[in-house]
Amino acid sequence: xxxxxxxxxxxxxxxxxxxxxxxxxxxxxxxxxxxxxxxxxxxxxxxxxxxxxxxxxxxxxxxxxxxxxxxxxxxxxxxxxxxxxxxxxxxxxxxxxxxxxxxxxxxxxxxxxxxxxxxxxxxxxxxxxxxxxxxxxxxxxxxxxxxxxxxxxxxxxxxxxxxxxxxxxxxxxxxxxxxxxxxxxxxxxxxxxxxxxxxxxxxxxxxxxxxxxxxxxxxxx
Amino acid sequence: xxxxxxxxxxxxxxxxxxxxxxxxxxxxxxxxxxxxxxxxxxxxxxxxxxxxxxxxxxxxxxxxxxxxxxxxxxxxxxxxxxxxxxxxxxxxxxxxxxxxxxxxxxxxxxxxxxxxxxxxxxxxxxxxxxxxxxxxxxxxxxxxxxxxxxxxxxxxxxxxxxxxxxxxxxxxxxxxxxxxxxxxxxxxxxxxxxxxxxxxxxxxxxxxxxx
Numbered sequence: 001x002x003x004x005x006x007x008x009x010x011x012x013x014x015x016x017x018x019x020x021x022x023x024x025x026x027x028x029x030x031x032x033x034x035x036x037x038x039x040x041x042x043x044x045x046x047x048x049x050x051x052x053x054x055x056x057x058x059x060x061x062x063x064x065x066x067x068x069x070x071x072x073x074x075x076x077x078x079x080x081x082x083x084x085x086x087x088x089x090x091x092x093x094x095x096x097x098x099x100x101x102x103x104x105x106x107x108x109x110x111x112x113x114x115x116x117x118x119x120x121x122x123x124x125x126x127x128x129x130x131x132x133x134x135x136x137x138x139x140x141x142x143x144x145x146x147x148x149x150x151x152x153x154x155x156x157x158x159x160x161x162x163x164x165x166x167x168x169x170x171x172x173x174x175x176x177x178x179x180x181x182x183x184x185x186x187x188x189x190x191x192x193x194x195x196x197x198x199x200x201x202x203x204x205x206x207x208x209x210x211x212x213x214x215x216x217x218x219x220x221x
Numbered sequence: 222x223x224x225x226x227x228x229x230x231x232x233x234x235x236x237x238x239x240x241x242x243x244x245x246x247x248x249x250x251x252x253x254x255x256x257x258x259x260x261x262x263x264x265x266x267x268x269x270x271x272x273x274x275x276x277x278x279x280x281x282x283x284x285x286x287x288x289x290x291x292x293x294x295x296x297x298x299x300x301x302x303x304x305x306x307x308x309x310x311x312x313x314x315x316x317x318x319x320x321x322x323x324x325x326x327x328x329x330x331x332x333x334x335x336x337x338x339x340x341x342x343x344x345x346x347x348x349x350x351x352x353x354x355x356x357x358x359x360x361x362x363x364x365x366x367x368x369x370x371x372x373x374x375x376x377x378x379x380x381x382x383x384x385x386x387x388x389x390x391x392x393x394x395x396x397x398x399x400x401x402x403x404x405x406x407x408x409x410x411x412x413x414x415x416x417x418x419x420x421x422x423x424x425x426x427x428x429x430x431x432x
Contacts, residue, residue, distance in 0.1 A: 008337030008388060009365040013358040016373050021351040021420075024275055029246040032253055034274065034349065035267030044222040051339055056230045058238050067340070067355045069245035072252050076241070077233045082223040085255060087236050093251055095258040105260030111276075114269040118278060118345055121316040122305070125392040150227065153390045155337050157364065169320075172391055181225045188391055195384075199365055207384040209364050212391030 001052070002147050002156060004059035009157035009199065033068040036075065038117075039106065042082040048179035052151035053077045126170035126185070133187040133215070139165045140221035141191060143213065151179030154217040158209075162221045163193040166210060174214055187215040279348030282313045283396060284417035286346060288410045290323075291401040301325075304396070308346060315345025317394055324387060325398040326427065331378055333371070333424035334387045334395040335363035341389035343396055347422060354423065364388055374425040397422050402430035 007013075025031040054074040055062075062070065079085035089096050109117065135141055145160040146152070153175045167190040174186040193209045195202040241248045256262040286308055290297040300307040304321040308314050321343055324332040336342070340355040353359050362370050367384045371377070378384060387395040399421040405413060420426035 005338060007357055007361040008335075008363075010357075010361040011365075013356075013361045016353045016358045016362075016370065017356065018351075018353050018374075021353060024279070024349050025271070026352070027246065029249040031271040031275075032267055033249045035270035036249070036253055036256065036262060038270045039262055039266050042223060049223060049225055052227060053230050054339065056227060057234050061234070061238055063357060066245055067352060069248060072245070072249045073234070073237055073241070075252055076237055077230050078223065080233050081226060081230050084259070084261075087233070087240065089255060090237070090251065091240055093254060095255060102259055102261055106263045106266065108263045108265035109269050111269050111272050114266065114273045115277060118273060118315040119312075122314045122319040122345070123392075124319045126320070153338060155388070155390065157337070158388075169391065169393060175391075179225070181223065190393070202365075207367060207386070209386045209388060211388045212393050214391075 001055060001149050001151060003055045004062045005055040006156050008155045030066070030068040033072050033075075037071050038114075038121075039109075042078055042084055044181065045078060045082070046173075046178045046181065046183075048151055048173075048175040049181065050074060050078060051175075052179040053081070055151065125173045126188075129171040129185050129187075131187075133168055133189075135165045135187075135189060135215070135218065135220075137165050137168060141165055141189075141218040142221040143191075144217055144219060146217075148176070150176060152176050152217075154213060155211070157198060158193065158211055158213075161193055161197050163191040163197070163211075166190045166192040169212055172214070174216070176214075176216075189213055189215070189218070191218070274344075274348055278315070278345060280346075280417075280419035280422065281414070282308075282311070282348075283343075283346040283419070283422045284414040285311060285410075286313065286396070287398055287417045287422065288414035290398055291413055292410050297398075300398075313346050317342065317344045317392075318346055320391075320393045321346070321396060322393055323396050323398050324385065326400050326424075328400075329382055330385060331371075331382050331424065331427060332385045332387060332395070332397045333363060333367050334389065334397060335360060336389040337361070337364055338388075338390060341394060343394035346396065347419060351419070371425065371427075374420065376425065376427045378427070397424045399427065399429055402428070404430070 169188040171185040172188040195205045195207040342350040418426045
């Protein structure tokens with residue numbers, strides 16, 4: 001999706017605001033949302049669907065809402081879309097629906113249990129697949145220009161450019177389909193682009209940009 | 222179960238734009254209240270997650286990894302071969318680090334990490350990302366104007382140094398291994414870890430001898 005979230009290379013956002021950079025949570029509600037996001041998930045949700053729902057926040061909100069506030073909005077949207085929450089309940093501020101079986105309420109977890117839970121969140125997204133990778137390290141590749149309206153992890157700034165395969169990452173869950181609830185693994189590569197290839201003003205620069213890209217984002221150069 | 226209906230979600234966002242309370246604190250309170258009311262979330266567990274990422278999980282872990290890599294060549298070798306397994310030796314494997322990669326600064330190379338599409342970050346070794354890392358200014362400029370970004374952080378990169386920007390577009394996460402400052406041969410691992418800044422592990426800090 002060519003959305004407001006796809007910020008790489010966009011101009012006009014001004015200097016970087018480092019105010020309060022050493023505070024972990026600037027306000028209490030930020031910590032509350034962090035905690036909510038760690039323990040609350042609708043069944044069947046995928047990380048890519050959640051990311052896509054965040055990308056779909058209205059641009060005017062996406063750019064001005066504080067970061068964890070956008071997480072809260074994303075959580076609301078995923079719960080409502082999945083039918084586990086309604087707009088009426090959001091307006092009423094309480095649960096109105098009693099015919100959904102949410103299962104047993106989760107027990108309170110201690111600090112130690114949460115540390116274990118964090119370790120359990122070391123999710124892997126790769127697996128072995130039968131098809132051999134199409135590109136070996138060192139191969140020149142051309143990124144596709146696709147701009148389908150769904151979720152993708154090929155940023156606009158890296159489309160239609162030539163890069164070099166820097167590393168093979170294994171076959172990882174393909175986000176474009178994972179955001180639609182389908183888990184398919186596809187070869188994923190780290191691809192190096194010369195800054196001069198991506199940006200007109202970078203002619204002669206020795207700087208480089210590396211992206212992790214799936215096989216269907218790439219063609220032989 | 223989600224229907225994965227993006228058009229429906231766009232509509233929901235439009236409704237939420239008009240109908241959620243105006244203050245972030247009230248919006249999050251509304252979310253928590255509803256989830257607790259439905260028995261989906263336990264508020265004490267939320268407290269414990271806040272405590273975990275305030276007291277235990279944070280950049281001190283990353284600094285420990287860096288200091289050990291400086292002191293122990295075998296650990297450093299393992300860190301480059303299989304970073305998740307290496308940080309697991311320290312008990313730091315966790316959220317968003319199962320596909321961790323470590324990239325090394327040298328006299329000729331400086332690494333900088335960004336996520337232009339969202340805000341991917343190696344939580345279990347660096348904790349909560351600083352606000353600037355998740356904001357539009359950094360996300361838009363890091364890939365296009367890394368030298369300008371670094372200058373704003375007070376880091377001047379000479380023309381002889383190549384900048385490598387790592388845009389976290391997949392589930393891989395990147396940790397920068399900064400250079401060990403000169404004159405620290407006598408320091409032990411604890412003392413070295415104290416020199417390592419969070420920003421140096423993202424790449425917006427470079428010379429750790431400045432203290």
